[in-house]
Amino acid sequence: MKPVIIFQPGMVGDLFFIQKIVKTYAATGRRVIMPVLQKHSWVYDTLVMPANVETPILDTEEFDFRDEVMFLADKIAMSPIEGPNYTYLSLFFSWRYAPEQTMDLKYQVAGVPMEDWSDHVELKRDREKEEHLFRELGLDDGVPYCLVNETCSTRTMPFPYRAPEKEVRLRFVEGYSLVDWSTVIERAARIASVDTSLVLLVEVLKIRGVPLHVVSRYEPPSFRELQNVLKLAWLFYFRPEHLQYA
Template structure:
């Protein structure tokens, strides 16, 4: 069988989201090539994937790299069948419809999307997560709200304060988003702009606490999320609509 090249080289949330696609092709015995940008290498390092999945870095030489770079900006709503490989163009699916970009990744791949989060297996370092928890000063027993006002494109400040102590998602040297999993699990509530944190919460299956999500789009929309979020999120079109009571 020809190898399948799945082109989604970046964006942490997307790399979590497509794991069912990756594992479906791998389970069929296909050699799966999943190139990644150097800046997002850490995501694959934190995922458990089948042995027949390869994750070369785009910045370095590897088999089919020239072909991948040639096809990188191509868009197609079905697999591109070449003589030597199958190419899934997932990265630029947003060009068809930005607010349907997540659904379209699964449409291109011919894979059912519903239980995508069940197919993400994290390689967690619990000791490291505990160190981050303590480093953030959260071992004082005080309930806290995890707040994220950043997405990949902009900063969206929340004008209203949470009733708990607020802890903001931030870049902490030596830690990745996955290392925040313990902080996420122990939070009394989570409020976030529509971004990768929301998808990680889905993967961790966080229940029994308020979950708030604010649209990142202008004009605001939740079309991208409506089919992929299964937890009991509270949705807000604008940050000023975010109410914690």
């Protein structure tokens, strides 16, 4: 069987999101090659994936089919590209067809149903490390808190109104990854975030029973790219000034 090259070399949320595609192809017994940018390679350290999935570093490593990957890297195709010795899935540039449908299009390109994508993301969690971060953030005082994230990959969008609970902001903490925030996420009394990878991680963790607020990162604002992706009871806001906690 020909190897499958899945080209989605970056974006943290997208790497979570396409795990069902990865596992669907891997389940056929085919070799799956997923080049990743160095800056996002840590994501694969947080995921449980089949043994026949390879994640070489695109920036620096030599790997099988590297020449083919570099040749096809900027190609767009709405179905698998069948080469003589490989199958190539161009997922990274699906947004060129329709930016507001970019998530749906990844699954259309792969020919895989998207509906239960979050059930196929298996996290490698270090519970002790998560608890340490929880204490380091001063959240072990028993006071309800709102986890706030105002930053996406392209900009920061300050929220003008404060949450009714104590606020803790998602931020880089040396030695911890986004997945290490899972306990903080699970124990939050409320979550408010710009549309970014945190929102998809909340879906993976299946957070229910607390208010979930999401603000569009697009200009003009839109939630078209999320309408088939998010299954939890999110409250949607076009702009930060529209965010209402009451």
